[in-house]
Amino acid sequence: MNAEIYHFKVGTFKCMAVSDGTHTYTPPTFPPPATFLFANAPKERLEQVLREHSLQPEQWIEWISPYICVVVDTGKHRVLVDTGAGALAPNTGRLLQNLQAEGIAPGDIDTVILTHGHPDHIGGNTVSEGGLAFPNARFVMWKDEWDFWTSEEAEVKLDEHAKELLLMFAGKNLPPIQGSLDLIDHEREILPGIQAIAAPGHTPGHMALAISSGGEQLLCISDAVLHPIHVEQPEWCAAVDFAPDQVVATRRRLLNRAAAEKALVLAFHFPFPGLGYVIQKGEGWQWQSIETEG
Numbered sequence: 118m119n120a121e122i123y124h125f126k127v128g129t130f131k132c133m134a135v136s137d138g139t140h141t142y143t144p145p146t147f148p149p150p151a152t153f154l155f156a157n158a159p160k161e162r163l164e165q166v167l168r169e170h171s172l173q174p175e176q177w178i179e180w181i182s183p184y185i186c187v188v189v190d191t192g193k194h195r196v197l198v199d200t201g202a203g204a205l206a207p208n209t210g211r212l213l214q215n216l217q218a219e220g221i222a223p224g225d226i227d228t229v230i231l232t233h234g235h236p237d238h239i240g241g242n243t244v245s246e247g248g249l250a251f252p253n254a255r256f257v258m259w260k261d262e263w264d265f266w267t268s269e270e271a272e273v274k275l276d277e278h279a280k281e282l283l284l285m286f287a288g289k290n291l292p293p294i295q296g297s298l299d300l301i302d303h304e305r306e307i308l309p310g311i312q313a314i315a316a317p318g319h320t321p322g323h324m325a326l327a328i329s330s331g332g333e334q335l336l337c338i339s340d341a342v343l344h345p346i347h348v349e350q351p352e353w354c355a356a357v358d359f360a361p362d363q364v365v366a367t368r369r370r371l372l373n374r375a376a377a378e379k380a381l382v383l384a385f386h387f388p389f390p391g392l393g394y395v396i397q398k399g400e401g402w403q404w405q406s407i408e409t410e411g
């Protein structure tokens with residue numbers, strides 16, 4: 118399997134998971150993965166769960182996360198969900214070349230939906246010279262999210278280094294799209310078959326998507342969960358989650374829906390291609406990745 122491109126269908130929609138590359142989260146820039154991803158988890162229970170996932174608590178020192186964007190060809194529209202990280206890290210910013218390899222030029226994308234304003238989701242809005250990476254696209258974002266990142270003093274509750282990085286990316290990648298931007302403030306259809314779902318918590322206006330065609334459904338849950346363990350332990354929040362209480366409520370709503378509707382789910386940070394199903398297990402849930410060849 119090509120580890121950067123994965124084709125699948127949702128009804129008649131032709132879809133593609135496209136990697137923008139990977140980023141390695143490791144000290145000293147980031148806390149150790151268990152602390153970063155499960156900041157409020159009780160220590161003993163955390164260690165037990167990590168071992169169940171074949172992770173040795175003391176030895177798990179780096180979390181290598183892919184950044185997985187999605188292209189949906191509805192037959193009428195070519196939609197991109199999130200633009201990756203651009204030049205954030207040595208191995209990111211691969212989106213455009215991966216699209217190119219599939220015969221998709223930047224000008225072919227007519228709609229870009231941004232799930233939220235973190236660097237790894239908006240960093241590819243612009244090219245390094247500063248112009249728009251997708252010159253013909255209409256951009257869509259949740260209004261609260263746009264307001265948060267473009268306000269004078271975005272209230273980022275992280276250390277100075279992280280805060281500076283986040284604000285720098287927002288400052289570079291959001292103002293240029295303002296002229297071709299649609300803001301949404303309630304759950305509605307963005308395009309036929311593509312529905313916006315309010316999923317706040319990770320950030321103030323974080324958005325999920327339900328993509329439906331021919332009786333099939335893909336739920337793009339973006340960063341509502343960052344690691345498969347979050348599906349089992351929805352109350353364990355990451356250090357980067359803006360409002361933990363909201364994160365937990367949002368996760369429960371999305372996981373419940375995914376399991377009940379047997380929807381295919383795409384999670385941006387899960388092992389590539391990030392696709393799987395949420396299985397009801399007692400009171401909780403479990404992640405089951407799709408089978409991929411190779």
Ligand SMILES: [Zn+2]
Nearest residue numbers: 235237340385
């Ligand atoms: Zn992310």
